[in-house]
Amino acid sequence: MKRIVHMGFILFLFLIHATQARSETQNPANAWDKVVAEAKKGGYQLVTPEELQREYLKDLEAFLFVDVRQEWSYQMQHIKGSLHIGFAPIWWNQYSPMMRSDMKKLLGPEKDKKFVFY
Amino acid sequence: MRSHGAASLAVKLGYKNVYRFAQGLPAWKEMGLPFESGQASYGASGRQKGISAVVGTGFILTLLGVFLGGIALNLTPCVYPLIPITASYFGGRSETGERQGYLLLHGLLYILGLSVMNSAIGVSAALTGKLMGSLLQHPAVLISVSTVLLLMALNFFGLWELRLPSFMSSAVSKSHTGYTQSLFMGLTIGIVAAPCIGPFIIGLLTLVAQKGDPLYGFLIFFTLSIGLGLPLFILSIFAGNLSKLPRSGEWLIWIRTLFGWIMLAMAVYFVKPLIPGHDTGTFILALIALAAGVHLGFISKTGKNFRTFIMIKRTVGILAIVLCLSLAGSVLLRGAGVSWQPYSQEVFTEAISAKKPIIIDFYADWCTPCRELDKKTFHDKDVVKEADKFSMIKVDVTKEAKPDVLQLLKKYDVKGVPTVIFLDSEGNEIKELQIVDYVPGKEFLPRMKKALGE
Numbered sequence: 001m002k003r004i005v006h007m008g009f010i011l012f013l014f015l016i017h018a019t020q021a022r023s024e025t026q027n028p029a030n031a032w033d034k035v036v037a038e039a040k041k042g043g044y045q046l047v048t049p050e051e052l053q054r055e056y057l058k059d060l061e062a063f064l065f066v067d068v069r070q071e072w073s074y075q076m077q078h079i080k081g082s083l084h085i086g087f088a089p090i091w092w093n094q095y096s097p098m099m100r101s102d103m104k105k106l107l108g109p110e111k112d113k114k115f116v117f118y
Numbered sequence: 119m120r121s122h123g124a125a126s127l128a129v130k131l132g133y134k135n136v137y138r139f140a141q142g143l144p145a146w147k148e149m150g151l152p153f154e155s156g157q158a159s160y161g162a163s164g165r166q167k168g169i170s171a172v173v174g175t176g177f178i179l180t181l182l183g184v185f186l187g188g189i190a191l192n193l194t195p196c197v198y199p200l201i202p203i204t205a206s207y208f209g210g211r212s213e214t215g216e217r218q219g220y221l222l223l224h225g226l227l228y229i230l231g232l233s234v235m236n237s238a239i240g241v242s243a244a245l246t247g248k249l250m251g252s253l254l255q256h257p258a259v260l261i262s263v264s265t266v267l268l269l270m271a272l273n274f275f276g277l278w279e280l281r282l283p284s285f286m287s288s289a290v291s292k293s294h295t296g297y298t299q300s301l302f303m304g305l306t307i308g309i310v311a312a313p314c315i316g317p318f319i320i321g322l323l324t325l326v327a328q329k330g331d332p333l334y335g336f337l338i339f340f341t342l343s344i345g346l347g348l349p350l351f352i353l354s355i356f357a358g359n360l361s362k363l364p365r366s367g368e369w370l371i372w373i374r375t376l377f378g379w380i381m382l383a384m385a386v387y388f389v390k391p392l393i394p395g396h397d398t399g400t401f402i403l404a405l406i407a408l409a410a411g412v413h414l415g416f417i418s419k420t421g422k423n424f425r426t427f428i429m430i431k432r433t434v435g436i437l438a439i440v441l442c443l444s445l446a447g448s449v450l451l452r453g454a455g456v457s458w459q460p461y462s463q464e465v466f467t468e469a470i471s472a473k474k475p476i477i478i479d480f481y482a483d484w485c486t487p488c489r490e491l492d493k494k495t496f497h498d499k500d501v502v503k504e505a506d507k508f509s510m511i512k513v514d515v516t517k518e519a520k521p522d523v524l525q526l527l528k529k530y531d532v533k534g535v536p537t538v539i540f541l542d543s544e545g546n547e548i549k550e551l552q553i554v555d556y557v558p559g560k561e562f563l564p565r566m567k568k569a570l571g572e
Contacts, residue, residue, distance in 0.1 A: 035122075035138075042125055042126030043126065045137050046138055052146070068123075069534075072515065072527065076527060079146055080154045088120075093123055094126060095180075096180060100131060103128060111134050113135065114135040115128060116137045117125040117137070118138070118139040118143065118146075
């Protein structure tokens with residue numbers, strides 16, 4: 001009996017996998033809501049292009065830009081003066097001690113400085 | 119999103135003024151603000167030298183996480199079914215009268231085999247800085263892996279017996295052959311389990327490859343193996359001791375056949391990308407599932423005296439047939455797709471000299487609109503039909519871009535994914551047709567017609 005349950009479970013996983021690819025949908029209207037919710041969860045602020053432009057033209061050094069896209073994207077083009085750090089979208093990067101020390105090294109000791117991640 | 123993760127981490131690290139610019143570079147450029155290109159100025163995106171990464175309590179926590187992850191991986195469908203096999207193998211050893219100490223040695227050798235294999239993968243990933251994914255995509259590797267799986271399948275079907283070659287069995291004395299086998303089982307389980315534990319492994323490999331530190335790679339993957347092997351090891355030892363697991367018998371032959379079918383399916387799964395025709399591989403898999411269901415559930419005569427066992431057999435048979443239907447259904451409902459050629463310099467030159475217009479799709483696994491394009495647009499009946507008139511090339515930028523790909527990205531000014539570009543039959547880009555986001559088939563089709571000059 002136990003074995004039936006186990007086999008059933010295994011095949012169930014297979015089936016989920018087979019159907020998963022088709023059940024994924026995205027609603028672009030909710031995209032910004034999602035970004036806002038993420039920001040709340042992450043405890044950081046969001047910045048709009050307009051705000052950035054205003055602040056940047058007032059003071060070129062107002063922000064430190066950190067590019068977290070793939071390295072090749074950075075090589076192609078990036079915001080002038082921005083730094084790059086490879087940040088793969090894997091959840092444990094949040095907890096990886098290596099990632100933490102890399103990030104600390106990149107951002108430096110000044111905790112009050114303004115950083116913009118993109 | 120990457121920037122979400124990075125910004126959250128910065129907040130956790132105690133930085134007070136952390137912003138996320140979700141609209142990113144495109145919006146920045148739209149505001150007319152300055153941008154530049156060039157190499158990364160900071161070393162964090164490259165590889166770090168030295169072993170600094172492997173010291174500190176944080177690292178121990180990472181190892182602990184990896185260890186627990188390894189234990190959890192035992193519940194994935196590729197590993198879990200192997201547990202009774204391995205356990206009964208060890209159990210069988212104890213029945214033949216081997217003493218407890220030897221049994222322990224067998225178990226340890228099994229874990230050693232597992233660790234050696236996984237650690238070798240980890241170290242080589244760290245040394246080359248490449249993912250196993252790209253290695254696994256090489257046709258030679260795919261074919262050899264699938265040949266091994268095919269041989270294993272035939273072994274499980276009882277067509278031949280797994281035996282060491284004579285030169286090896288004469289080299290090791292007879293009593294040691296068993297130990298070699300335990301080691302060998304450990305060596306192979308890593309490969310067998312790869313399809314299921316793949317996502318986890320690839321994640322870890324990314325981490326290791328980013329560090330580029332062989333010791334780091336070794337430790338991570340060694341710990342993973344210990345976690346992966348431990349439950350089986352403990353179970354085996356106790357199973358041998360208490361004979362709690364069902365004894366070997368007719369049912370084991372049936373289980374072996376079941377594994378034969380699974381191995382066969384895996385063999386096909388690995389060479390699937392090499393099989394011509396877009397969905398042929400999936401259809402073959404569906405056929406295997408059907409054959410397996412009929413064979414295991416209804417034809418196989420093993421254990422006809424046990425009602426429960428027959429019930430199990432029927433259930434497995436029916437589930438396999440359902441799996442077949444779902445596989446075939448997923449293809450049939452979606453219809454055929456565009457057949458792409460993966461980008462390489464040769465493919466590109468060949469396409470140019472073929473004097474056909476070219477469509478190049480730059481994509482990455484993590485990008486949702488890319489998958490959307492693939493699932494919908496490139497499965498649109500009319501788009502598929504029209505695609506015959508083009509050379510269709512796909513460029514995978516999921517991992518780091520190789521120099522030739524980087525050159526291509528620069529040449530066509532590709533700034534992100536998805537990007538689809540159209541070249542006329544002379545090989546010149548038709549700039550106004552370029553696509554940088556998901557577009558449905560009915561918007562894609564007119565672009566194809568335009569590129570064809572219709």
